[in-house]
Amino acid sequence: MVARVATVAYHGIDVVDVDVQVQVSPGMPAFQIVGLADKAVGESRERVRAALGALGLALPPKRITVNLAPADLAKEGSHFDLPIALGLLVGMGILPAEEIANYLALGELSLDGRVGGVAGVLPAAIHALSCEKGLICPAAQGSEAAWAEGLEVLAPATLIALVNHFKGSQILARPEPRIAVADGSIPDLADTKGQETAKRALEVAAAGGHNMLMMGPPGSGKSMLAARLPGLLPPLDPAEALEVSMIHSVAGELEGGKLLRQRPYRDPHHSASLPSLTGGGHKARPGEVSLAHLGVLFLDELPEFNRQTLEALRQPLETGRVSIARANAHVTYPARVQLVAAMNPCRCGHLDDAGLACKRAPKCAADYQARISGPLFDRIDLHVEVPAVSASDLTLPPPREGTTEVAARVAAAREIQRARFAGIPSERRPRTNAExxxxxxxxxxxxxxxxxxxxxxxxxxxxxxxxxxxxxxxxxxxxxxxxxxxxxxxxxxxxxxxxxxxxxxxxxx
CATH class of the missing domain: 1.10.8.60 (Helicase, Ruva Protein; domain 3)
Incomplete structure (x- = not known):
């Protein structure tokens, strides 16, 4: 007899069906996993063995073969632990095969039998709903799966709780969907004194989703202004929230299984590598440009980034997606971001101040700015000079307008754009003027x-x-x-x- 349990593998944010086939047959005792499994999947043997031991069960002294089909598809991650354990429990006659066949399962097992969180529960839940199956997932991510309306979700904290549910001695309640609540940490625009031109440009950038570059000496308020941009942007609508949350789910960054409603704001350090910014690595994970999808990607000290890394942003800024081509994967992630960058006019930063400028000015400014290519500059809509703030500006009282007032104008402009593009088919519909x-x-x-x-x-x-x-x-x-x-x-x-x-x-x- 071969026990079968449905699970998934991930290709970007797309989900691929995987059939976990478990056979317990006579022969020398062995436990083998086949089907192009990576090291994390191979180590499932010990985690599953220990988790079953925590239930008081020992593996039968027989030959156990686990096949992850299709065999030519690379399997990565620890989420195969739970389906392998369920397959063994079916093969040992402890759980009914006909009931397990109605579910898609994923989860990592601890040695004491607890079911730990894994990446990608949200896209797996949507896929399970399309396949007319239920979903078994970790308790910590049950609220994430619950956003798939109409989906039967079992979210056990432990393996024994799941076994008891199918035995009828314990009932697992369906988890409730949850939304991430804004923590109120976004600073107010009213904190910024002076820089009226830059604040006007920030409002325009927020209203139309435009890319923006701020150039000025150190301490002029560039980073301060950028940090206030998220407060000007309208929250994600339900469709956008689902789209953004799926990327964060695949990356394992959806905290507590809560759906995101606030637009992402990512500000990687200038030492960030090419794979961390655009995506990639061994498992072709989404990078910062995808994690900032439908939000803001802030690059401070722009010329200090690696030249090759910056040039890799040209395609995503133009197309709204990033394609990662590797020997073992070819993956495309959404990457419709609003780029906000800041830089000094030269290495010392004091190009316009004769008393502080270095001896190489103005040649140092030309060399420093030449680190940014013309094509990348051309993709930035708003180029704003941010001069040093004078002492007289700093002594002024706070401005009358803050984030609330400006955000209201931004929301009104966004609503005009939404109405303007409403009649266009969704696959070609721009969200903002910038698109x-x-x-x-x-x-x-x-x-x-x-x-x-x-x-x-x-x-x-x-x-x-x-x-x-x-x-x-x-x-x-x-x-x-x-x-x-x-x-x-x-x-x-x-x-x-x-x-x-x-x-x-x-x-x-």
């Missing part, structure tokens, strides 16, 4: 005659690329939305152009 492109962008963002003439002259004088031209249109559309204007006018185009970085050798319009 609009092609003929759709021309339909919604073409300026009036005066604005079109200004943009045409500026494109020639500032040597705007086609990408830069369209990014100016997107920013101008956002400026019009913030004002509540149906038409993109000359003033909107002029302000959008003021945020563009002038190419070397060109002159501002």
């Amino acid at each position: 609009a492109e092609g003929t759709l962008l021309e339909e919604v963002a073409t300026p009036d005659d005066s604005g079109r003439n200004l943009l045409g002259r500026a494109a020639e004088q500032m040597r705007l690329s086609a990408r830069g031209y369209h990014r100016v249109l997107r920013v101008a559309r956002t400026l019009a939305d913030l004002e509540g204007s149906d038409t993109v006018r000359r003033m909107h185009v002029a302000e959008a152009l003021s945020y563009r970085r002038v190419a070397p050798g060109a002159k501002a319009a």
